[in-house]
Amino acid sequence: MSIRLTLLCGGAGPTVRAARFDDGPLDERGVREVRAAADRIPAASVRVRAPSLRCQQTAEALGLTAGAEEALRDLDVGTWRGRTLAEVAADQPEALAGWTTDPEAAPHGGESVRQLCRRVGLWMDGLPQDAGRVLALTEPAVVRAAVVHALAAPLSAFWRIDVPPLATVPLTGRSGRWNMRLGPSDTER
Numbered sequence: 001m002s003i004r005l006t007l008l009c010g011g012a013g014p015t016v017r018a019a020r021f022d023d024g025p026l027d028e029r030g031v032r033e034v035r036a037a038a039d040r041i042p043a044a045s046v047r048v049r050a051p052s053l054r055c056q057q058t059a060e061a062l063g064l065t066a067g068a069e070e071a072l073r074d075l076d077v078g079t080w081r082g083r084t085l086a087e088v089a090a091d092q093p094e095a096l097a098g099w100t101t102d103p104e105a106a107p108h109g110g111e112s113v114r115q116l117c118r119r120v121g122l123w124m125d126g127l128p129q130d131a132g133r134v135l136a137l138t139e140p141a142v143v144r145a146a147v148v149h150a151l152a153a154p155l156s157a158f159w160r161i162d163v164p165p166l167a168t169v170p171l172t173g174r175s176g177r178w179n180m181r182l183g184p185s186d187t188e189r
Contacts, residue, residue: 003173004133004181005124006042007143010055012165019085021077023052026061030054030165034061037166044135050074055137058166066137071123075141078110103155113158116141121149125176143169150178 011034015024026034038061047066049055050073059066080088088096095107103113111119120142127134136146140163148158150171163169170181 001130001132001174003127003129003131004042005127005146005171005173005178006044006133006135007146007169007171008041008058008135008137009140009143009163009165009167010050010052010137011058011061013054016054016165020083021080021085021088022082023054023074025053026057031057031061033166034058038062040168042133042135042168042170044133046131046134047137048072048134049137050139050142052139055139059137064135064137066135069123069136071119072136072138072142074139075113075116076110078106078108080108080110100159101156103158113145113155117145117148117155117158120145124149124171124173124178127173129174140164140167143167146171147180150180 011026011030013024013026013030015022041062047059047064048069049059049066051068051070052074056068092107098105099107103117106112106115124146143163144158144161147153147161147169148155172179172181
């Protein structure tokens with residue numbers, strides 16, 4: 001039996017729109033956008049979410065019950081937490097450049113891209129073969145890591161994957177092998 005894993009990126013709020021390294025709530029606009037996307041979210045027998053506030057509120061706005069899964073938490077950006085990308089670029093341009101080009105780098109004292117990809121890959125490969133349809137509501141960095149893992153892509157590909165709020169990425173897996181599934185979305189309820 002194949003696992004059908006759909007990754008769903010959480011909705012947007014002021015923190016996301018400001019490109020701030022932090023968790024934050026959805027605002028009214030974000031809730032409206034989530035509700036407007038509800039009809040394209042595939043049915044799933046297993047629903048999990050990142051432990052972030054924005055993913056919790058996205059699940060609530062979709063009317064979904066989804067348990068928090070620690071492995072789906074956002075990339076730990078250490079001392080950059082709470083700062084915007086623009087602030088870090090202005091204050092630590094070399095550190096930011098190193099972080100976005102070297103998968104081993106963690107100049108912020110948090111996780112490296114390699115560590116994130118390993119964590120997400122272990123979670124994916126640990127899903128039971130009989131899990132069926134799984135919906136994972138999570139953060140953009142986790143979606144990127146899952147795509148890199150599924151495609152066995154080089155870690156440098158991580159920064160080449162754009163993941164906007166409410167993006168869905170369908171993957172199928174069997175026996176530790178993952179495939180990305182492109183085409184019309186599966187919106188069966």
